[in-house]
Amino acid sequence: MAAMQRVMQSNVSTSAATSSCYGGLSSCKGEEVMISDQFPAGLRVLVVDDDITCLRILEQMLRRCLYIVTTCSQAKVALNLLRERKGCFDVILSDVYMPDMDGYKLLEHVGLEMDLPVIMMSADGRTSAVMKGIRHGACDYLIKPIREEELKNIWQHVVRKKWNENKELEHSGSLGDADRHKGGNDDAEYVSSVNDATDASLKPLKKRSNTKEEDDDEIDNDDPSTSKKPRVVWSVELHQQFVSAVNQLGIDKAVPKRILELMNVPGLTRENVASHLQKFRLYLKRISGVAQQGGISNPLCGPLEPNVKIGSLGRFNIQALASSGQIPPQTLAALHAELLGRPTSNLVTAMDQPALLQASLQGPNCIQVDHGVTFVQPLVKCESSSSKHFPQSFPPVEEVTSGFRAWPSNNIGTAGPSNNGGPNSQNGNMLIDLLQQQQQLQKPQQQSIVPELRRSINVQPSCHVAPSQSSGFQAGNSPVSVTQNGSFSRTAVIDYNLLSSQSNCSSLSIGHVSDVNLQTTGILSGYIPPASVSPSVSSCSVNADNCASQQVQTSNMIYKASRNFPGFVHSTSNVQDPYGSTKSGDLLDQAPFNNLGFINKGTCLPARFPVREYQSPLCSSSLGKVFSENIGTRVKQEDNAQVGIPMLHHFPPNDLMSVFTE
Amino acid sequence: MLGLAADRLRADTNRLLAFLFHQGILDEQFLQLQQLEDESSPNFVSEVVNIYFHESEKLLRNLRSLLMDRELSDYNKMGIHLNQFMGSSSSIGAKRIRNVCVAFRAASEQNNRAGCLRALELLEHEYCFLKNKLHELFQIQQQRVLAAGVRYPMQN
Numbered sequence: 001m002a003a004m005q006r007v008m009q010s011n012v013s014t015s016a017a018t019s020s021c022y023g024g025l026s027s028c029k030g031e032e033v034m035i036s037d038q039f040p041a042g043l044r045v046l047v048v049d050d051d052i053t054c055l056r057i058l059e060q061m062l063r064r065c066l067y068i069v070t071t072c073s074q075a076k077v078a079l080n081l082l083r084e085r086k087g088c089f090d091v092i093l094s095d096v097y098m099p100d101m102d103g104y105k106l107l108e109h110v111g112l113e114m115d116l117p118v119i120m121m122s123a124d125g126r127t128s129a130v131m132k133g134i135r136h137g138a139c140d141y142l143i144k145p146i147r148e149e150e151l152k153n154i155w156q157h158v159v160r161k162k163w164n165e166n167k168e169l170e171h172s173g174s175l176g177d178a179d180r181h182k183g184g185n186d187d188a189e190y191v192s193s194v195n196d197a198t199d200a201s202l203k204p205l206k207k208r209s210n211t212k213e214e215d216d217d218e219i220d221n222d223d224p225s226t227s228k229k230p231r232v233v234w235s236v237e238l239h240q241q242f243v244s245a246v247n248q249l250g251i252d253k254a255v256p257k258r259i260l261e262l263m264n265v266p267g268l269t270r271e272n273v274a275s276h277l278q279k280f281r282l283y284l285k286r287i288s289g290v291a292q293q294g295g296i297s298n299p300l301c302g303p304l305e306p307n308v309k310i311g312s313l314g315r316f317n318i319q320a321l322a323s324s325g326q327i328p329p330q331t332l333a334a335l336h337a338e339l340l341g342r343p344t345s346n347l348v349t350a351m352d353q354p355a356l357l358q359a360s361l362q363g364p365n366c367i368q369v370d371h372g373v374t375f376v377q378p379l380v381k382c383e384s385s386s387s388k389h390f391p392q393s394f395p396p397v398e399e400v401t402s403g404f405r406a407w408p409s410n411n412i413g414t415a416g417p418s419n420n421g422g423p424n425s426q427n428g429n430m431l432i433d434l435l436q437q438q439q440q441l442q443k444p445q446q447q448s449i450v451p452e453l454r455r456s457i458n459v460q461p462s463c464h465v466a467p468s469q470s471s472g473f474q475a476g477n478s479p480v481s482v483t484q485n486g487s488f489s490r491t492a493v494i495d496y497n498l499l500s501s502q503s504n505c506s507s508l509s510i511g512h513v514s515d516v517n518l519q520t521t522g523i524l525s526g527y528i529p530p531a532s533v534s535p536s537v538s539s540c541s542v543n544a545d546n547c548a549s550q551q552v553q554t555s556n557m558i559y560k561a562s563r564n565f566p567g568f569v570h571s572t573s574n575v576q577d578p579y580g581s582t583k584s585g586d587l588l589d590q591a592p593f594n595n596l597g598f599i600n601k602g603t604c605l606p607a608r609f610p611v612r613e614y615q616s617p618l619c620s621s622s623l624g625k626v627f628s629e630n631i632g633t634r635v636k637q638e639d640n641a642q643v644g645i646p647m648l649h650h651f652p653p654n655d656l657m658s659v660f661t662e
Numbered sequence: 663m664l665g666l667a668a669d670r671l672r673a674d675t676n677r678l679l680a681f682l683f684h685q686g687i688l689d690e691q692f693l694q695l696q697q698l699e700d701e702s703s704p705n706f707v708s709e710v711v712n713i714y715f716h717e718s719e720k721l722l723r724n725l726r727s728l729l730m731d732r733e734l735s736d737y738n739k740m741g742i743h744l745n746q747f748m749g750s751s752s753s754i755g756a757k758r759i760r761n762v763c764v765a766f767r768a769a770s771e772q773n774n775r776a777g778c779l780r781a782l783e784l785l786e787h788e789y790c791f792l793k794n795k796l797h798e799l800f801q802i803q804q805q806r807v808l809a810a811g812v813r814y815p816m817q818n
Contacts, residue, residue, distance in 0.1 A: 051753075052717055057695065057753050064698065124745055144748075144752050145755070
């Protein structure tokens with residue numbers, strides 16, 4: 001049975017991969033894989049938990065549910081991973097208490113940027129904690145210990161969210177007839193599924209898969225950009241136009257009709273604009289709500305949260321500042337627009353933000369000045385938390401053809417005025433890094449293109465992201481100096497157009513910026529320590545074949561590795577070829593690092609190391625005897641354990657509290 | 663002869679497990695762990711348990727150093743460590759340890775230093791005991807493997 005399961009698992013992951021694009025063969029549209037033949041198998045889950053024990057257990061459980069698992073023990077790394085591969089995850093499981101970032105903050109980020117369902121987990125099952133999770137928008141809250149049965153059902157959140165979005169779209173009236181029919185069906189079923197338990201949601205699911213077999217073209221797993229629905233694709237320019245129209249009218253006075261007139265785009269209907277406006281407004285609201293929560297130095301803002309929140313997204317500062325009226329509404333709208341990273345059309349919306357921001361900023365110069373001014377304060381504040389920023393959302397995988405190195409060239413090709421650039425604001429100085437790193441590491445062709453692609457001014461998110469920990473990239477220094485100037489040059493540099501071309505580089509830099517405990521293979525893609533090139537190569541070839549590297553990858557994900565970054569740099573070239581075919585957006589194997597020993601150490605019975613340390617705290621000498629022995633003398637320990645047992649009577653479980661009342 | 667050894671070892675395993683369950687040291691979550699072990703992850707239980715030990719010792723060290731700091735006891739940080747300890751302990755089914763953590767957390771929320779100290783000692787005690795027992799379990803398992811000359815998962 002286990003063998004069968006394994007085979008099935010590999011089949012599933014293969015088929016899921018081919019349909020879900022990890023190998024880069026097809027496009028990695030976020031929703032595509034959702035409804036495959038074996039749904040919910042193949043669901044792509046990202047698990048974030050600083051507790052390695054739980055991470056490992058969850059990984060195993062999720063694999064057993066036939067999901068594709070990616071694990072991550074650091075929230076920041078996870079966030080970058082999500083931004084890099086916007087369409088490549090369906091659901092996120094996140095712990096609440098994590099050292100580098102609060103789980104709730106991660107939740108908010110994900111909700112704002114990617115709009116993926118997030119399920120919180122914690123050992124803390126108190127009502128207040130659960131309530132907090134719900135308030136922050138978690139789809140669900142699981143209490144540890146988590147059982148496999150609970151994990152089996154997480155797909156319902158994915159489905160529910162999709163249908164919610166669908167419903168929104170349908171209301172905008174931009175769907176065709178066939179879709180209306182389907183939409184009607186789904187609506188009815190969806191309503192019931194929301195109210196009922198999982199059973200109800202199975203019904204619409206089956207219906208979908210049935211109809212999917214019938215007309216494959218029409219409903220392509222809810223993905224608007226691939227289906228033949230007459231749904232409007234909000235491209236960068238379009239969104240740009242939308243935002244400028246909104247700015248012109250004023251965010252409060254912007255009505256769809258007038259926006260439509262101002263935009264003057266043939267083929268665009270009022271309904272399209274209306275739905276888009278609605279989403280836009282929701283986004284603004286959410287952001288301002290979050291920003292107020294986060295707070296900045298603005299006195300009008302509410303209680304300040306630690307800079308973590310602020311620093312992470314310079315735009316929040318804008319929000320808060322905007323709310324205090326320091327920023328003109330147009331700028332606000334423009335900046336908000338950049339935040340729209342709805343995954344409804346991953347490819348498209350991803351492109352919105354940079355060009356959007358660009359466009360808006362290319363407008364009146366005064367706005368840029370304002371940015372400069374308004375940024376100074378939050379920027380200063382954010383310095384301390386700078387390390388949190390990583391280049392954001394890189395172009396969805398589908399833009400990337402195979403080849404690690406090929407990325408830049410491809411993206412450059414497409415990163416013309418139409419701007420495929422990965423979205424999002426937080427480029428920060430990291431882009432400068434990337435730029436320079438690219439120039440160093442990548443093909444020279446990029447250098448020529450880079451200056452071309454540079455537009456005049458883009459808003460730079462507040463914090464610089466100097467890879468302080470790594471030494472591999474000299475480029476790291478430059479952003480630091482730039483930032484410290486506090487001048488407008490900061491804001492001037494980042495070019496979103498470059499994002500696409502820098503995507504791979506960003507992954508390099510991410511690898512650098514992240515902590516020594518590098519936990520995500522995706523980010524380190526391309527960095528394989530020379531020592532372990534061979535195993536990685538072999539596994540890479542496997543990946544190349546299957547494009548389903550998840551199993552291998554995820555097993556590597558949790559390995560802590562204290563790497564020599566320079567080693568990474570050097571090894572990049574080594575692994576160029578093996579990764580040529582797999583790199584496309586795939587999470588490359590972080591080959592089992594030397595520090596695998598952290599786990600290996602554990603597997604040999606380590607009686608000595610940890611035990612000794614506890615001899616002192618132990619108050620019972622008998623137990624101390626037990627642990628001074630080696631494995632070989634386990635028998636003796638058994639005897640001593642007998643001695644130990646009476647000790648336990650002193651602390652019967654139900655009398656734990658009495659210990660404190662003594 | 664070999665069969666006898668295998669039988670004896672199996673009996674030992676069962677007895678040990680029964681003892682642990684009966685005493686409330688382990689709960690059914692541990693069974694879940696055992697069920698997760700299959701051919702693709704043949705050493706899953708020992709792998710996870712070893713990760714747990716490694717992490718727990720770090721946590722216990724941190725807790726102790728936090729408590730030993732007489733000037734300023736950072737109960738918040740303690741709470742965070744405790745939470746993680748609780749999570750991982752409950753995930754592997756270490757029921758008793760988890761219960762002690764709950765008590766510990768209550769004491770830390772009341773800033774009751776003496777109570778925290780007592781809880782920490784109890785925690786260390788319980789942890790050592792569990793570790794001892796689980797090592798024993800793994801050792802029997804290894805012996806079974808040697809005796810049988812064949813690898814098979816823990817529950818058999």
